[in-house]
Amino acid sequence: MRLHFEIEGGDFTAAGRASSEVKKTLKQFHIAPEVLRKVAIALYEAEMNVVSHAWSGTMDAEILPDAIHVVMEDKGPGIENIERAMEEGFSTATEEVRQMGFGAGMGLPNIRKNSDRMVLTSTPGVGTRLEITVLFKA
């Protein structure tokens, strides 16, 4: 099963809708609550990153028998230094993002913590691509 969502940069009211839809869909597959939580948090953090930093993006989720595989792609400023971006506490978020309760430099480390596989690539000035896989069985 495949799900596709468009994500608008800067639209904080809609931020989280795509992740919410994926969570709702996964619930129907009787996935373990702990796995469901991991998927929801990883996707929501990723979606907030697109809304906070990019101009626009997409989320493509593929639900497989034993895992969920998600690709997030955005058009935006990209990430200059991925290694630094992965450090806890490092953030380039704007004041607006911080006022929403985010932008503390915890997003990417938290995505890594809640996924079984994470691949992050970026071209500065063009955009960022994030691949996440969460296995249904530990």
Add this chain to the structure above:
Amino acid sequence: MNLQQLNLLFNGTILMDGHISSDYTKAFASDLMSDVLRYRMENTVLITGLCTIQVLRTAEMSNITCIIFARGKRVTPDMLALAKEHHITIIESELTLFELSGRLYQGGLKPVCQ
């Protein structure tokens, strides 16, 4: 403790009863949603002074079923609508985060552990 026992500790205004038969055992106080997303939040009450739609989204993703908005923050209709959709209980209180935390701690709720 259930919702009624919880609210007896600080006499807040229950704006939305999520009607989930939760047994609240822990509380977490934060205005930083990034931190909320880092902890396991089952059976946990969230106390926050941040009043945005993203608090509701964070609760939804973290399986939080009760939020107390501190310092007299007023919840907006779109936040209430999202709370209703996801069966999240919403309570408003004039008290500060510090006083709410103290009362809930004294009432028997435990901190969240990583």
